[in-house]
Amino acid sequence: xxxxxxxxxxxxxxxxxxxxxxxxxxxxxxxxxxxxxxxxxxxxxxxxxxxxxxxxxxxxxxxxxxxxxxxxxxxxxxxxxxxxxxxxxxxxxxxxxxxxxxxxxxxxxxxx
Amino acid sequence: xxxxxxxxxxxxxxxxxxxxxxxxxxxxxxxxxxxxxxxxxxxxxxxxxxxxxxxxxxxxxxxxxxxxxxxxxxxxxxxxxxxxxxxxxxxxxxxxxxxxxxxxxxxxxxxxx
Numbered sequence: 001x002x003x004x005x006x007x008x009x010x011x012x013x014x015x016x017x018x019x020x021x022x023x024x025x026x027x028x029x030x031x032x033x034x035x036x037x038x039x040x041x042x043x044x045x046x047x048x049x050x051x052x053x054x055x056x057x058x059x060x061x062x063x064x065x066x067x068x069x070x071x072x073x074x075x076x077x078x079x080x081x082x083x084x085x086x087x088x089x090x091x092x093x094x095x096x097x098x099x100x101x102x103x104x105x106x107x108x109x110x111x112x
Numbered sequence: 113x114x115x116x117x118x119x120x121x122x123x124x125x126x127x128x129x130x131x132x133x134x135x136x137x138x139x140x141x142x143x144x145x146x147x148x149x150x151x152x153x154x155x156x157x158x159x160x161x162x163x164x165x166x167x168x169x170x171x172x173x174x175x176x177x178x179x180x181x182x183x184x185x186x187x188x189x190x191x192x193x194x195x196x197x198x199x200x201x202x203x204x205x206x207x208x209x210x211x212x213x214x215x216x217x218x219x220x221x222x223x224x225x
Contacts, residue, residue, distance in 0.1 A: 004154075008152075032212070034212070034213065034214075036214075041218075041219075042218055042219070043116075043202050043204075043216030043217050043218050043219055044155070044202070044214075044216050045216070046212075046213035046214060046215070049212050049213060089154070089155070091155075100157075100214065101157075101171075102147075102154045102155040102156075103154055104152060104153065104154035105154060
């Protein structure tokens with residue numbers, strides 16, 4: 001069966017360090033992968049999209065990698081700040097917009 | 113700029129009652145979606161609409177119906193609410209099918225007793 005796995009345990013890191021979140025998937029052939037940020041009581045907010053033929057994408061302090069052989073995406077936040085504390089969701093798209101499937105998310109806590 | 117407006121923000125509902133969650137957008141996006149979010153299960157697609165006048169079923173459509181009479185509005189109706197429909201419901205839009213990012217509303221928290 002198809003499955004998207006994100007670490008359900010919260011990730012606690014110290015301010016200034018690099019946070020790395022993982023998204024693994026099985027039985028998917030995604031055309032693209034997206035990352036979203038969600039704050040408590042709010043809707044998800046889009047961060048980055050990476051396509052199947054791209055290895056890496058960057059935006060300011062954010063970096064996403066996509067390895068279709070390992071069936072894994074890594075999401076990095078460099079020089080992390082307490083304001084980066086949130087839940088981060090990955091989502092896989094299989095070619096049609098209505099085929100976007102979300103992982104359950106990983107909570108990140110950046111401590112002073 | 114409002115973007116996506118969902119109403120109500122929160123509602124407690126007796127089982128068996130009919131409920132419509134409203135979603136209105138002012139971005140003129142073609143595609144619209146309804147998701148529910150439950151702890152440990154993530155966001156699951158209920159129904160979608162690629163353009164005004166068309167709708168389709170997502171992963172968990174049972175017990176829900178939608179309509180898309182125009183570009184801006186995409187209401188979600190629970191004909192006869194059951195406790196398992198207790199959830200947070202998110203409406204989302206996309207400029208067009210397969211064009212990337214989704215824009216989400218702030219959610220409607222529904223409790224069915």
